Amino acid sequence: MKKSSFVLIIAVTLLFSALLYSCSDTSEKQQSAYEISKNGKQTGISKYITAENGEYTLTLPTSKKTLELSDSEDNFVTYISDALVESAEEKITEDAAKYSDSPHFYLTVKDDGELYLAAEVIYYLDEPDENEGCYDHKHLFFSERISNRTGK
Numbered sequence: 001m002k003k004s005s006f007v008l009i010i011a012v013t014l015l016f017s018a019l020l021y022s023c024s025d026t027s028e029k030q031q032s033a034y035e036i037s038k039n040g041k042q043t044g045i046s047k048y049i050t051a052e053n054g055e056y057t058l059t060l061p062t063s064k065k066t067l068e069l070s071d072s073e074d075n076f077v078t079y080i081s082d083a084l085v086e087s088a089e090e091k092i093t094e095d096a097a098k099y100s101d102s103p104h105f106y107l108t109v110k111d112d113g114e115l116y117l118a119a120e121v122i123y124y125l126d127e128p129d130e131n132e133g134c135y136d137h138k139h140l141f142f143s144e145r146i147s148n149r150t151g152k
Contacts, residue, residue: 045080046077046080046082046085047082048060048080048082048085049077055068056068056069056074056077057069058080058085058107060089060105061085061086061089062089062090062093063093065105067105067106069107070107073115076109076114076115076149079115079148081146081147081148085117085146088116088117088144088146089105089117091142091144092117092118092119092143095142096119096121096140099123099140100122100123103120103121103142104119104120104121105118105119106118106120107146108143110143110145113149114148114149115145115146116143116144116146117143118141118142118143118144119141119142120140121140121142122137122138122139122140123137123138123139123140124137125138
């Protein structure tokens with residue numbers, strides 16, 4: 001009887017340990033805090049990045065719009081700079097305001113290998129123009145770098 005009780009206790013302990021381990025994801029995708037080192041350089045994940053169920057999102061600081069990072073964009077998580085995100089949103093919003101008050105934000109990786117905050121604006125022409133591909137409007141694009149993989 002003592003032997004079967006001991007085996008049962010071991011089995012329950014192992015099961016409980018397995019459940020605890022599976023519920024606590026220690027991967028870097030669960031890291032949500034950011035740190036600033038003494039020299040002012042960002043040393044951790046951006047405060048605008050959150051992770052939930054293994055998926056990253058970037059919440060823009062001013063507009064509070066949330067953008068999901070694709071699998072290929074996840075590689076940039078540790079390189080996204082708070083300062084670059086803040087200035088990118090501000091610049092794009094300012095530039096797009098000349099044409100529309102509601103830019104459609106998205107993320108893109110450009111040829112230089114960096115992640116960019118980008119936006120598209122539909123600008124309606126005062127008069128239709130046959131030389132424009134869409135005839136009565138233009139698609140305007142804006143983008144600013146938000147990652148710093150190359151140290152620039």
